[in-house]
Amino acid sequence: GAPTISIFLKPPGVIPPGGSTTICCICQCSYGSFVLYKGGRRLHTLEQSGSRAEFSISNATYKDRGSYNCHYLEGDTVLARSNELEVYVEELRLPRPDLSVLPGHEVTAGADVMFRCTTTHPSTGCFLYLEGQIRAQLLSREQGDYNLSLVQKGDSGRYSCQCYTISAPREWSAVSNTLDLVVR
Numbered sequence: 664g665a666p667t668i669s670i671f672l673k674p675p676g677v678i679p680p681g682g683s684t685t686i687c688c689i690c691q692c693s694y695g696s697f698v699l700y701k702g703g704r705r706l707h708t709l710e711q712s713g714s715r716a717e718f719s720i721s722n723a724t725y726k727d728r729g730s731y732n733c734h735y736l737e738g739d740t741v742l743a744r745s746n747e748l749e750v751y752v753e754e755l756r757l758p759r760p761d762l763s764v765l766p767g768h769e770v771t772a773g774a775d776v777m778f779r780c781t782t783t784h785p786s787t788g789c790f791l792y793l794e795g796q797i798r799a800q801l802l803s804r805e806q807g808d809y810n811l812s813l814v815q816k817g818d819s820g821r822y823s824c825q826c827y828t829i830s831a832p833r834e835w836s837a838v839s840n841t842l843d844l845v846v847r
Contacts, residue, residue: 671795
């Protein structure tokens with residue numbers, strides 16, 4: 664079948680003005696090239712190492728906001744397109760949340776895990792990220808819990824969370840500490 668491309672931000676989350684992030688595109692592809700599009704306009708061909716290509720945004724401005732996706736080409740033929748990745752640039756005004764995991768960051772397959780994103784700001788929602796992609800949306804008062812039951816190897820990876828005010832205008836926190844979950 665056609666190759667699939669995943670696209671994500673590293674580190675994930677909303678970027679503050681002046682901040683930086685990297686758009687990563689990964690594809691089990693052979694020798695073609697990756698092209699980054701923003702809002703349907705071709706930005707440029709990406710430098711590629713193996714199955715992955717990266718595009719850095721540094722000193723972010725509001726102009727960097729928008730919807731990005733990656734196309735994979737061999738010659739002039741587009742073989743695959745990623746999903747759209749929304750990039751947000753906003754002031755980060757809320758305190759940074761703290762992410763913890765119970766029972767611990769090493770578990771056996773089939774176990775139940777609970778991620779807890781703790782914030783000191785009342786009435787916020789939070790996103791739980793896995794390897795730069797949104798894994799879950801948590802709605803919380805002071806504490807967003809996310810239960811992951813019957814974890815599998817595919818749930819392993821680097822998690823973080825980021826919170827926002829539920830009331831408009833939406834305000835964002837910085838991204839939490841990261842936690843590596845290992846499923847044995």
